[in-house]
Amino acid sequence: MKKIIINRVLMILPTVITIAFLAFSIMYFSPGNPAEILMRYRNPEGGTDPAALAHYEEMLGINDPFLTQFENWGAGILTGDFGESFKTGNPVTEEFFYRIGYTLMLSFTGLAFSLVIGITLGFLSAEFKDSWLDNLLRFTQSLKMSIPSFWLALFFIYIFSTQLRWFSAFGYNSPKDLILPGLVLGLSNSSRMVRLVRTCILEEKGSGYVYTARVKGLSEIQIFFKHILKNITLPIITLTGVSLVSMIGGSLIIENIFGLPGIGTYLVSAIVAKDYPVSMGFLFAYGVIIVFINLFIDIVYQFVDPRVRDCANAEI
Amino acid sequence: MKKEKLLEVEQLNIKFTTSIGDVNVSDNINFTLNKGETFCIVGESGCGKSVVALSLTRLLPENAVINGSVKFEGFTISDLDDKEFAKIRGQKIATIFEQPMSCINPVMRIGEQIAETYRANFKCSKKEAKLQALKKLEEVKLPANRYNAYPHELSGGMQQRVMIAIALACNPQLLIADEPTTSLDVTVQYQILELLQELKEKYHMTILMITHDMGVVHDMADRIGVMYAGNMMEIAERDAFFKQPLHPYAQELLNVVKDPCHYTIPGTVPNLMEIFSGCPFEPRCQKATEMCKTYKPENSVRDERMVRCLNVIPN
Ligand SMILES: Nc1ncnc2c1ncn2[C@@H]1O[C@H](COP(=O)(O)OP(=O)(O)O)[C@@H](O)[C@H]1O
């Protein structure tokens, strides 16, 4: 098992390098001159003095070849130095760690909602297969797939914030403000979970151990919680990982709508403001977070199923 | 001595409705299980044996249409609601299936699976259930340190022992064993049969054994039912049966045992979607007459013996 984990960890390296390369290239090839932008931030009244511009270009190394610039940026990453924000002058890492907490809290709230919704509705759908309830659930799931999350967000804000006044519509003051955006995120990511849980349960219900459990005299609910759930953890974990990834991506939009101070909101405003170091750094961080989530899932995988665990041990 | 009846099956008809037509798996089957005996249902694969067994504990999927009556200890099981029946199924009737590996939960420790059975049916503490489970492990001759093992760590024979321990956790009156040894090596088969025999005597259980192996029938049965294409062709006591099987199909089954390397019954088991106008065995029967094609045989019964054939009367 150690060997497998080490393997996975080593495989991350090329992926991370690729992500760094892409994050850098996107900003490198985007139109606009970073030196000019930085100059305007540092000295708003300065006009366009060519000597000053040359100074900033020199400072940023704009005229170096592409690869040299990439190497310099990459070397900075290795020492944890992503440069300073053009806009605020603060180190990018500082800006990042200040905001990542909100994004993670939002994503995990979303994940919790999507798991609870997915497992509950999936169970009901399977248990009452082909009944009106199952049909209704399946209809709403496919409906939900075609509703964009921002629409759902605006709809929820209208109902729960504007009309009912249960939640504030914008900004972050207390953990309670995570509920509504988390619910939106969870709901818009739960359709696949509902369907997966339903299909898995129906499949497992035909298997021998479920018959044995019935023979033992267990009720269907007991059979679900004590037997089926554990057997379908692997697909659920896999999808959870995929969902978490798409939630961290989706949080970008949701954070903006709900005005949460996470990395999504900041990244969008950095891109708009052409704040190059922040944009590159945050794009890179998004990619790396996603890679690490996948790694984490691979490793959790090894521990959940005794069969996978033993196969892995046998390989050594 | 008057025999006490534990299970009575009368006029049992089962068909599955599928998108491509109906499958008739049980055609007016009658049989009874007397307390303490081993009744073997024997027949080739695909004759509907497993389906009949599953119907006794109401485990058939929803597309099954069941008619007729099954009485357990005098109660008609179709009259009981799900909750009442779950209790009987848990405490009084146990079932062992053919594939032990797929029939025990692969991600749960085997000891817990045995203990759980006990806890599901009797109010008791976890500790007490564990003690019971350990006792059962000992009875099926598995070492106590196997309590924490996962199913895949055990051999097929040991897995089947676990299944037996689960089945016997509540000391059932009736044990339904559907091909319990078919997937096992010959030597292991013998050990498992011996174990079943031993436990049967210890707990005065009644066993309904389903098999396609005449050897198993010979070793285990007190009475025998021969099933072919959804029909119970012959029911007889063991000695009488092996002395002189009456139904041509039963005779063919024994011919195979006498010369397993060279003799096979000509033809194959029919698809149960067919509707038989005459006797379902007629196309393969060497004693068939013209009549067999057009007339369905009825059960003819004398004393303990039943035969469903136009050309044979029990005597
Ligand atoms: N759920 C079902 N739907 C349709 N046909 C079924 C179903 N279950 C079993 N059958 C059919 O019933 C027949 C008898 O099967 P089975 O009882 O397993 O035979 P045996 O145990 O004697 O080998 C088979 O032809 C099988 O295809």
Ligand SMILES: [Mg+2]
């Ligand atoms: Mg079978």
